Amino acid sequence: MTQMHYDELDLAVIERCDGLRKDAGDTIFVAKELEAVKAKTYDQKFANLNALKLFDMSSDVDPGADTISYQSLGSVGMAKTIANYATDFTRVDVLAEEHIAKVIAGGAAYGYTMQDLRRAAMARKPLPARKAIAVRRALDEYINRIAFHGDAKYGVVGILDNPNIGNYTVPGDGSGSSTKFKDKTAVQILRDMNGIINSVSKQTNDVENPNTLVLPPDQYNYIAYTPYSDVVADSILSVFKRNNPDVTVLKANELAGAGVGGLDMMIAYVKDVDHQTLEVPLPFTQHTIQQKGLEFEVPCEVRTAGVLIYYPLSMNKASGI
Template sequence: MGTQATATLQAQDLESIDKVLYQAKEDELTARTLFSIKTDIPAGARTHTYRILSRSGAAKIIANGADDLPLVDADLTEHTIKIHTIAAGFKYSIHELRESQEGNYGTPIDATRAATARKAIAEKENRIVWQGEAKHNIVGVCSTPGIQVLNASATGTGNSTKFADKTSEQIIEDFRQARKKVVVLPGYSSLRLSVAVPADQYEELGRRYSDYDSRTILEVLQSRPWFKTIRSVSDLVGVGTGGTDSMLLFDDSPETMEMLIPMDITQLQAEWSYPNWKIPVEERCGGVLIRFPMAVVRVDGI
């Protein structure tokens, strides 16, 4: 009878898993490509408190010796968000490990399951940041109180608000009107905003601008000094009023908003329970904190 009861995960197996687990594809992490990430919070923290600016603080001229100094703190309100654990896992059977370790030179186990776990956590992270999660009272960018919300203009065929039913000029005008909501704010006139658009509407931006201009609508938008980036984000489907699709225009600076990630995706110690090795993976995420909601515009019905 053999003395080795189980086949174990080898160092090369864990290295193979790590390589896949920590190298997420850019399209999996849409929120991270658009927002700054705040990590200077203990991984074990349960909440984080920050301040929301309801409007820009106002200064005034005061007389010599006067003590009626206008305090910008009057425009700040404290808000606390909870930090949650996002977790997933995968397993390998003892038979799979034995197979991978046959012969004098074993080969690393298939790390596809690690990629699946990573993708599952990334998808949950994106959903929390963009949409929030009502079950756990998490507010996302689209549902943050105080952001500016407007309906897309009904200028399309049959008074439609959808990009698919609009001319290139009408779509450009929708972007201009939404951008205007932010750049008229004090101190924001020259700001280049970031834009997130659902995948289907993003593809509409690939349409030729006109019979006389071979550029796409997207290229025309990019040629103007309005936006820093325009990205496709699938999590914006159905987030608008009445379940309509929405686009977001926003200032992505850390002063306005940040993602809260006290602990990035981490592989925990493998657990043995016959006949499988189970590998847990977790992340600590607080969603998104928005300090100045007025610098975010959601356009519904596109």
């Protein structure tokens, strides 16, 4: 049997309508064009949606799940010197706190009128993909928004509002007792960047050492283009990277105004799937076309639980930079 490249379910819906001439060439043409539009939405890339850049996505959970059970972990205890035939071994254990995360759905749709399909079939011209791309963008933005801010109405906590993440206090010793980078010297800025990294290491007895530091765009650009001093022409960022070769510094517009009182925030954390994941049980999915009156609609759906943090002490945030 010849492999068809268009969606046969969509074709079946179009064939049942009375708005197109009963011509197999017309219906197949429209079905192929619809399939091309769907494919284009999957290929589309959007900038400035940083959740997938900052956190590894996991789709291991079945999309039918309404909740995800997970544990946040921390270790207790330490080894000690023992004598021969000792029986008084100290216990080292893992403290596990059970959490239940809700999986919520985001949906949107795009469509074409009967006349749109007739015009495309008559002229043999592609269906415009702008509507479909806009829907893909909207659902990508939805996942990004849930990752950072959650949805209080449905009980989903965002990474910026997670109460289990620690806070690093930025010293207010800039000009006018300011905590902001722009009001501080290069030495003070480096101290603040190292400070939040070291705060994670300190609170975990050096078990967790952050490999990622994320700044808002203004602060990132400031340290990237500001020389360290009149003597050292390297940027503040270059000096930081030289002293912290294992730390990746990124920027994310979502951190601008995300701190206490609308102040800018930075976060430092251990980035890997064992420490946190962006749970998306159902990635962007387009369902079969549906006829509604004189319009054909394509419903689209995603399901997400936001960012799950398995080791809360491996992350700290700081406001006021």
